[in-house]
Amino acid sequence: MTDLEQYLHSYFTFDQDDLVKVSALFKKKTLNKGDYFLKAGKKCNQLCFIQSGLLRIYADVDGKEVTQWISTKGYFVADLSSLLFQTPSLWNMQALTNLDIFVIERAEYNRLGEIIPKWPETEKLFLAHCFKMMEDRIFSFISMTAEERYHFFFEKNREIFNQVPLQYLASMLGMTPETISRIRRKQLI
Amino acid sequence: MTDLEQYLHSYFTFDQDDLVKVSALFKKKTLNKGDYFLKAGKKCNQLCFIQSGLLRIYADVDGKEVTQWISTKGYFVADLSSLLFQTPSLWNMQALTNLDIFVIERAEYNRLGEIIPKWPETEKLFLAHCFKMMEDRIFSFISMTAEERYHFFFEKNREIFNQVPLQYLASMLGMTPETISRIRRKQLI
DNA sequence: CCGTTTTCTTGATTTTTGTCAAGTAAACTG
């Protein structure tokens, strides 16, 4: 089993046959640190799965970069509405480190339903999990202080927090790097 | 065409035949002000479509109510992960006014894919739109001040803002009623 | 391994937002 098959297997209840069919549609690819998987304004024509490395998703807002999320090993990444509706993407997606990914083209992605009968149902359940994550994230913004939110994310995403520059973490948590630095200091004393 | 068919038609590109098949699975129902569509801790076994009235979605957090959203005419409402995975819901859903809804039971909802071949694809596109809304909302929390966020939501949801008690609006925007009151005063001067 | 660049920490200060409390206005109810 390839890494991709391994991951698909852990997410979805596919049999070996389907695993092979699906993973055959993905092509292995590497990005160097600083390379873009997607640029804002362009249409998203691919979906990727991250095998190793970090991918930062951010937008430019009046000259400032707002980091939306940082994806790591095991994430599927695309701008879903751009991929489906072929609208220009709002997001830049840039490799924070050298990156190993598996990429599926839009055309192939759209044929998954024909190739694997249970794909639509599987995809729905996957999207529902993403929904839950976004809902939890919104909840953290409306019900927690900066400090509580920091800990909430830290618990759920330890591997990211130790590898990513503070400025990016701060932005995705809706606070400043200084605030995180002060929260961290509190822990030590 | 019933109101529900009308709405389904405006969201989804169904032909008349499919519209009738789908809307036949919904039952018309009314809730009185204060009634619950769903209580936290219970499994969500229905999905509803709001024809008129306001439905507040909120959670209890150490004795305080956190309002997640207020849904109005034209919204489909359910706790998606509870509906699909049969986990206990985090959310209370309570009628803020008398409410006219169309309700589909979980069992019928799960059969939609058999009844309407294009349902899975349609549902995916619908979920993608919801995704976009949640993404925009997260973006508002990480990139805007309370005042900017207020205006951002006001522009997109005028009908809600004029009907709903300030305390609920404030909670769903992640600020206090006093803050909204002061933002509104600024507009007048 | 040394200089450069980037990132992180810290303090002082300002701004934003929250909290508390009181008073006013509006909505509901019998």
Add this chain to the structure above:
DNA sequence: CAGTTTACTTGACAAAAATCAAGAAAACGG
């Protein structure tokens, strides 16, 4: 329509977080 409840506004103050600036630490590149 009078009394009650609920919602809204306002001010004074407190707390949280942002900003600015400087220095320390770490990472990077030849």
